[in-house]
Amino acid sequence: MVAKRTVSEVGEFGLIGRFTEGRVQPVSTLLGPGDDAAVVAAPDGRVAASTDVLVAGVHFRLDWSTPEQVGRKAAAVNLADVAAMGAVPTALLVGLGCPPDLPADVAEQVAAGLWAEASRVGAGVVGGDVVSAPALVVSVTVLGDLRGRAPVTRAGASAGEVLALAGRTGWAAAGLALLAAGRETPPGPVAAQRVPEPPYRAGPAAAEAGATAMIDISDGLLADLGHIAEASGVGLDVRSSALPVPPELAEAAAELGADAVSWLLTGGEDHALAATFPADAALPDGWRVIGRATPGAAVTVDGEPYAGPAGWTHFT
Template identity: 60%
Template structure:
């Protein structure tokens, strides 16, 4: 599908200041179809979303232009999809079904309406892919483009799958892709954005969370679960800390796709490092009581061991402490 949005006034670049806040909002919701779980959608003071068992999983995240996305690397549609995907993955990591997204957008007054139209189109596309919809939001003027998303989820009668449930003897498994976004980012940073490696470039621009895999894991009795937003080792570290255990990843079990290997050859990088420490793929990783409990679509990559006592040893690779960075940190240099 073409990732462009054409303004009705052909040949013009109207800005949000010219059309106004409420027209930007009306353009975002016009013609959109809400799922049956939306009782009250956009247009009132608050949305009302059904929750089948009375509990709501909620998560929020923010993206800032120049820090989390770049308009010279990604189209507005791609950025909108990424904003929803990284929040929807958090809901999936609780074993919940996405049931609604609230969107807050801050942008300069001279932002072209084609940009906000594209962002909204991308958000709606990804919300639908997650089995949900955008149910409300806000638009304000700000010095730079900022997107804030709140995701809501329905546990559908299941207990939430927490980071704190891993037990010694459990197996570690993941669903989704690892290392793809890091490979794409490396190529873009190196000025190799037109190299024939569209798969990894697209993966950085638009992650593909395995939304259904979170529900499958919960139904299969996963003992812990999280999404890979900062890097496999970094996010497994959260499970290790919360559960008081050590997690050991077997590097021979972690698959490296041909696309990631090819990009690594071009960039002169170790592909395993991207798989272990690269973020923003929004795969899911968790623990299960044994290999027979791991649902289809998940790959076993290690085991849960007794806690090592030292923070550096809470996640090991092949029984050894991994040297160097373990993943993304929000306050490290961009």
């Protein structure tokens, strides 16, 4: 059996060459990898930008996910942030840290996943850096084009508006619980934990339709709605009947003795989008009403405070 070459044997620039060789950039990339910096078109004159860092053992495990799935997840969590501003993603910059003895093909598969997810929205991987690190770390910065629209921030909601959701919640949390219990079924939640499916196009569509505030659901629906409530100075009441438990989540909860409703309300990593709209607005395709903005500043469920943690909190 031929031993696989490690990252240290391939070298930094050899690895970068493997990441970029044969890749086709979108037209928005004016100058791609190979220089001190990339050049990306910004026809709007403004750039929406966001960064996320994924660390092995914290955000992913290579015994649970393939390297390609890790790359896709690292791209998705960033692309969703730009979509939540109402922007269209254009480019990714990637910082990859890895141990010197990591097989080079593992790093290549991570890069393949990054490219695959970026391609879903017409974005390119335009540059980055590779460094030695004690564990695999993938840091991604995403750039996006607002296309002449104002960014949709967390601060624009008003009492009386409707609260709407695009995408799904609870699936990745159920998948995490299943994997932690050594289970691979039902397969839908497990797949959602490995690779989220953010509704990328729903963000720009919401901005076009007049969304007043919007956020990417990364830490849990109630937790992230709390950011809109705080920034906008409103309350947000979620109607539980608008979040029915899907059969696969009900099956997973029954197997694990868990509460599927808590996954829907507090589970993170699905990267759905939540937004407020004027009460008379026509919601774009893919959006559904799940509640209402109210006077006050609290996030409630059916008019009552939620008992228990609202979602994931780092450093606790």
